[in-house]
Amino acid sequence: MDYETPQFFRVMQYAARADRDVVDMVSGNPDWDPPEGLRDGLRDYAEAEPTEFQYPPSVGLRELREEIAARRDVAVERVIVTNGAGEANHLAMTGGLDHFDGDEVLLADPVYPYYAGRANFLGATTRFVPVDDDGRLDPAAVRAAASEETSVLVVNSPNNPTGAVYDADAMAEFAAIAEANDALLVSDEVYDHFDYSGRFGSALEADSPNVVATNSFSKSLAITGFRVGYAVFPPEGGPNGDLLERARTRHMLTNVAGSRPAQCAVSRALKTTSPEYYADCRRRLERRIDRFCGALDEAGAEFNRPDGGFYVMARFPDFPGSFENVYELIDEAGVGGMPGEAFGDSRADWIRFALVTPRVDEAAERLADFFG
């Protein structure tokens, strides 16, 4: 499987060249404002002393790590601030592949394509577990697929692309599967602020030495371009305790450190942003989900209403989600989505729509008209 971005590009370029107005629901960039504290952090940083323009600690600014550690209720030493969740997942997956026997990465199908692309690039083999009809991984299916060949299991909750959310019990089951197979559960929780079900549980709650949780501020603060994320590794001194040191070394020898202006701005935003900001963002998405799912109903589409995240996958009658049909939808309906085949086999007939545009209502009407 190819990794995501070039495929995104193909679709986005097609939409940009279209002869008509197109509502872009292709990529997952928030379209709303970051909290004002983030801008304040940038403003103050612009006037900082030259010493503050020099290397932050390789593992991240201390105050930022402390804020993260307090929020996640873990020791600060376990936190590495990374260049977005991308690097956090990279450190976790390479660490798991190096540390555990076996060269297999277990992934959901449909999958966020970066996981599969990274596994392929690293020379690992991939095994896919199809989600059930609700778009969810069944722990029993994961348990059946896992083996001594498995060194990494990646779970993403709230999920891109299906919108599934796993609760603490499900996460504990995934962690137990990792433990039973001497493997690492990498739990990518970047959409954790976008749980509409109230059931989201972090993999950290399993308190397992076989878990690395990854996250970023890209979605929760609407700053995908800042590249500030983090990984929480098992504690040093315990089982799998050397994963942390190895990740610190890899991070240092790859990137030296993360970008300080971005870390400063995020640190300020975390200290000054009220819970209301996050609640507003959730409500905005929930309104969009209501309207979009209503239109999907009108269009006679099959879909799972997302429990979390930014995306809705849908299958339209006699209109499989191939690149060809997605292009037709751009040209004829004026709505851009991502073909399901970009995410694997099990939902190759579906189309993923990202609800990060203020024009969700318009897109919903256009789809209802086109399929109605």
Next chain:
Amino acid sequence: MDYETPQFFRVMQYAARADRDVVDMVSGNPDWDPPEGLRDGLRDYAEAEPTEFQYPPSVGLRELREEIAARRDVAVERVIVTNGAGEANHLAMTGGLDHFDGDEVLLADPVYPYYAGRANFLGATTRFVPVDDDGRLDPAAVRAAASEETSVLVVNSPNNPTGAVYDADAMAEFAAIAEANDALLVSDEVYDHFDYSGRFGSALEADSPNVVATNSFSKSLAITGFRVGYAVFPPEGGPNGDLLERARTRHMLTNVAGSRPAQCAVSRALKTTSPEYYADCRRRLERRIDRFCGALDEAGAEFNRPDGGFYVMARFPDFPGSFENVYELIDEAGVGGMPGEAFGDSRADWIRFALVTPRVDEAAERLADFFG
């Protein structure tokens, strides 16, 4: 060999805990102001639209790449903007090791320890070529050491730690050695704005398909913490043309993209900073070099007056540059340097001093007193 930062930390922590005032000449962070255009870039970015807070292109903001390409006189497609020179060197070294036969990385001794640390981490073998009495790599010695086992040759000019500067002819010889041995010359040119000899030549002038030039704005704009660097790869379609695509993929799967606030600020600074800023920075360093080398003469030390960069290495009579002696220098003279042994064997008796402090005069007096 251990990589640099933990060893830096050991010395910096010792200096911080000392009972007396210590002039810190341990690490290479510029102590002067960035150009005003950089701050203007940050100020404007703080007020930008939300879309400007989202992912930049993975290979870097287009306007920044174009500015770099124009300055280096290369096609813009050859430029990947990286998370500092650290990631640029990482992409180049991993690319060379993947692409060429052999698993050996050829390095100067003394060496910037990140090169050796990265080679070790990647499972490569390292071979060291001692510099000559002037602190320079003799191309003949490099040619004698290179073999079919060599896949990467790393050269750093102006050099950390010796201050050597290689001209275009020497660079062409290093490139020819890489070509003759089917290997990659990685030319780290981060101190290129700090050439006091007027002889610096970029490896790009050799116009060889076996060259990757790496650089960053950390030193030239005094922003080591921003993490904006770049690598220039051989053109696609020519010999070794697939190095570029492989590096783009590795960059995307490791970091997704670099940090946009930092890239925006650098882009503005490049467009608005006059040559006088860079000339002032050079003059500041040259004054410091004059004074410091004068004191080294008084102290009876052996040293090479640097042709470029931030550092002076010196050997004092009966005072080899061990960690023990460096600690004594901190306690007794109030001057912190880096032990030569941190950089390899050939100058293990020497001490490296970074001239990035306004207190160079004071340090010079203290050293002259201590050894006088």
